Amino acid sequence: MLTGLGETAKPLAGGQTLIPILKLRMDEPSDLVDIARLPDLHYMDDNDGVIRIGALATHGRIGKSDISKVVPILGDCANGIADAQVRSMGTIGGSVSAADPSCDWPALLHVLNAEIICQGEKGRRAVPIREFIQDSYTTALIGAELVTEIRFKTPPANSGGAYIGFKKAAPAYPAASAGIQLSLAEGSVCQDVSLVLGAAGPRPVTSVEAENYLRGKTLTADRLEQAAEILLDASDPPADSRGSSEFKRAMLKSIFLKAAFRAIERAGGERIEGGPEYV
Amino acid sequence: MSDEAQTVSIEITINGSRYQREVEPRLLLVEFIREEVGLTGTHIGCDTSYCGACTVILDGEPIKSCTLFAVQADGGEVITVEGLEQNDELHPIQQAFSQHHGLQCGFCTPGMLMSSLALLAENPTPSEKEIRKQLGGNLCRCTGYQNIIKAVQDAAKTMQEG
Ligand SMILES: Cc1cc2nc3c(=O)[nH]c(=O)nc-3n(C[C@H](O)[C@H](O)[C@H](O)COP(=O)(O)OP(=O)(O)OC[C@H]3O[C@@H](n4cnc5c(N)ncnc54)[C@H](O)[C@@H]3O)c2cc1C
Ligand code: FES
Ligand code: FES
Numbered sequence: 001m002l003t004g005l006g007e008t009a010k011p012l013a014g015g016q017t018l019i020p021i022l023k024l025r026m027d028e029p030s031d032l033v034d035i036a037r038l039p040d041l042h043y044m045d046d047n048d049g050v051i052r053i054g055a056l057a058t059h060g061r062i063g064k065s066d067i068s069k070v071v072p073i074l075g076d077c078a079n080g081i082a083d084a085q086v087r088s089m090g091t092i093g094g095s096v097s098a099a100d101p102s103c104d105w106p107a108l109l110h111v112l113n114a115e116i117i118c119q120g121e122k123g124r125r126a127v128p129i130r131e132f133i134q135d136s137y138t139t140a141l142i143g144a145e146l147v148t149e150i151r152f153k154t155p156p157a158n159s160g161g162a163y164i165g166f167k168k169a170a171p172a173y174p175a176a177s178a179g180i181q182l183s184l185a186e187g188s189v190c191q192d193v194s195l196v197l198g199a200a201g202p203r204p205v206t207s208v209e210a211e212n213y214l215r216g217k218t219l220t221a222d223r224l225e226q227a228a229e230i231l232l233d234a235s236d237p238p239a240d241s242r243g244s245s246e247f248k249r250a251m252l253k254s255i256f257l258k259a260a261f262r263a264i265e266r267a268g269g270e271r272i273e274g275g276p277e278y279v
Numbered sequence: 280m281s282d283e284a285q286t287v288s289i290e291i292t293i294n295g296s297r298y299q300r301e302v303e304p305r306l307l308l309v310e311f312i313r314e315e316v317g318l319t320g321t322h323i324g325c326d327t328s329y330c331g332a333c334t335v336i337l338d339g340e341p342i343k344s345c346t347l348f349a350v351q352a353d354g355g356e357v358i359t360v361e362g363l364e365q366n367d368e369l370h371p372i373q374q375a376f377s378q379h380h381g382l383q384c385g386f387c388t389p390g391m392l393m394s395s396l397a398l399l400a401e402n403p404t405p406s407e408k409e410i411r412k413q414l415g416g417n418l419c420r421c422t423g424y425q426n427i428i429k430a431v432q433d434a435a436k437t438m439q440e441g
Contacts, residue, residue, distance in 0.1 A: 012351075019346045020328045022305070032304070034351060060340065083416020084394065085331060088340035089347065170415025171329050 011035045011146060013056060013094035016086050017103075041093070041148060046070060052151045055093025060084070062092060071154070072266055072274060073161030073181060077108040080163075080276035083170040093147040096129070099203075101136045102173035107198030108163050110206055111179040114152040120145035136202040158191070159183035160267030162259040165198070165276040166251050168242065174199055174276065175242035178256035182214070184267040190214045195227070197252050199242075200235035207234045219264060221257075228256045289353040293318065294362030302349050308342075309333045311349035312359060320360040320389050324418075331417035334390035335359050341397040343416075360389035363396070371441065372396060372434040381430035383421035391417045395431045404435055 009031040012018055021027050035041075041054035044067050051067060059081045062068060068075030081087055081095075081104050095105035096116060106129070109116075115126040118141055132140045141147070155161065161181030165174030177198035183191040193214045197205040210230035217223055237248035255277060265272055286301040293316060300315050312321050312335065323345055324332030333345040336358040363370035372395050375381065382388045391414065398405055398413040405413070410431050411424070419427065 012348075015347060015351065016328070019307075019348070023326060023328075023345075036351065083331065084397065084413050085334055085341045085343045085416045086328075086346075088337070088342045170412075171331070171418075 009033060009144070011097075013091040013097075014058065014089035016082070016090035017094060017098045017100065035146065036091075046154055049154050050151055051154050052149055053092055054149055055147045056091050057093075058088060059090050059092065059095075060087035063087065071112075071161070072271075073108065073111065073163050073179065073263075076161075076163040076274035077104050077165075077179075080104065080165050080167075080174075082173075086171065092150055096132065096150065097139060097141065097147050099133050099135075099137050099139045100173075101202055101204075102199045104163070104165055104174065104177060104198060106133050107177055107196050107204040108179055109150065109152070110196040110204045111161060111163065111181045111194050112152040112155075113194060114150050116140075116147055117149035117151065118142075118145045119148045124148070126151075130206070133203050155181060156183055158185070158267060160263045160265065162262035162266065162274050164255040164259045164262075164274070166255050166279070167276050168279050172242075176200060176237060176248045176251045176255065178252055178259050180256070180259050180263045182219075182260075182263050182267060184219070184264065188219050188264070190217055190219050195231055195256075197231060197235050197256065200237045200248065200252055202236075205231065205235045207231045210234075219260075224257060224260045225253075228253050228260075231256065287350055287353075289350055291349065291352050291354075292356045294358060304348065304350055306349045307345055308335070308337075308347040308349045308352050308357075309344035311352075312344060312357070315349075318359055318361050322386060322389055324386060324390075329418070330387070331390045331394065332387055334393045334417060336393055336397055339397075339400070341394050341416075358393070358396070360392055363392060370396075371437040372399070372431070375430040375434035375437065376427070379426050379430040379433060381422065381427045387417060387419040387421075391419065391427060395434065398431070399435055399438060403439060405431070407432070 008029045010029040012032040012034050041056040043054040044065050059078045063075050063078035092105050095103045109129045114129045116132040127140050163179035165177040167174050179196045182193040185191050193211050210227045213227050237245050239245045288301050290299040298316050312318050322332040324330035328346040333343050334341050335344045338355050394414050394417050410428050
């Protein structure tokens, strides 16, 4: 669809990343192709243990969907992005394609080990999110490929997750974020776990070592704190207008632990509200 | 859309009236509303998509009209602040903002009113927390927000009774 339009042609989804950039004249694509009008990419479904979300589903629709009730970490993320107005327009596909290190979806989708479905002239391929996001603002999309779908396994019934962004105000991007999804067996024993820190480096920060440190063990406060330290060692939060690196490390640790305790409660069947924390 | 001089024909319904215009693809919706149609109640308060002064309702959802091209709203239905008043009567949300001093300089007010309208359409009895959350994308330099919250709560009550 984008082929033949020239090298600098770009898809336009919700425009909530692209239009602010164009207004500041930081990019000048020759052509914009309004993909928001493509039919059939707005769906969300949960069938046979797989959740599939069309690339054009907006943050607002995802946050209010039944899927966010089944998988509360999705609601934590979607409802915490920006403000109601940006959530009305911005799409999950646009967020992963932009690969902005401050954007919430790329980090969140690491927790769910999502696959990104990319469609191009040569057909469809599924790219694991950990390979899809290659660097800040850099994805595995080739040429005129589009992201068409995001899919991941429906977490099992004994699983719970939480995602917390730390923000100065609703319309501001998070200064830092942390997410965790875990499943618990009898006696708070961690069966499986997946962790992420967002806005803490050029790409979302994960650590197999920290995950292995928790898997198969009883989740005590001490053990979670140790895991947080291992994960933080892998991070490199940049000093910027949202805070110094030290400040961000302290915040990351605090919101990670808060998210972990929330995830444990949710895995135990508690329905608790989540979402961002404000300064 | 490549040639800057090239225009596109679009039609947008604003407050119930249809407006068909030839526009440049990069024309923002707020420019369409203010300059092409001449409805100047919708304000522009920043260059950074941050303040929410430009909020209008598009197909039932609040959006920042400074962060949307007019072509993206082609075929859509927009409500602006001018669409609130019916038969020369202020909308209950407008009345409540006036009674509770929900505005001082008034710059943020059109956006605040539209976000409040969207909130009450979806959730007729919002808690204070829900109001704060829904209005998080509308900045006000003057009021300190407390009177705005009161106004929205009061408008919710009036609209429930009405
Ligand atoms: C005031 C403000 C506050 C914000 N706060 C946050 C926040 O707190 N957290 C957060 O995560 N985000 C935030 N955002 C960004 C928002 O979430 C964007 O919606 C999102 O990053 C991009 O989605 P979009 O649909 O708007 O994409 P667009 O702006 O349309 O596109 C973004 C980029 O992706 C490309 N693209 C879009 N869709 C596809 C596709 N399907 N396939 C291939 N390429 C594609 C475009 O060509 C472009 O390069 C904020 C934005 C604003 C304006
Ligand atoms: S004018 Fe400030 S957000 Fe639109
Ligand atoms: S009344 Fe002045 S900005 Fe809100």
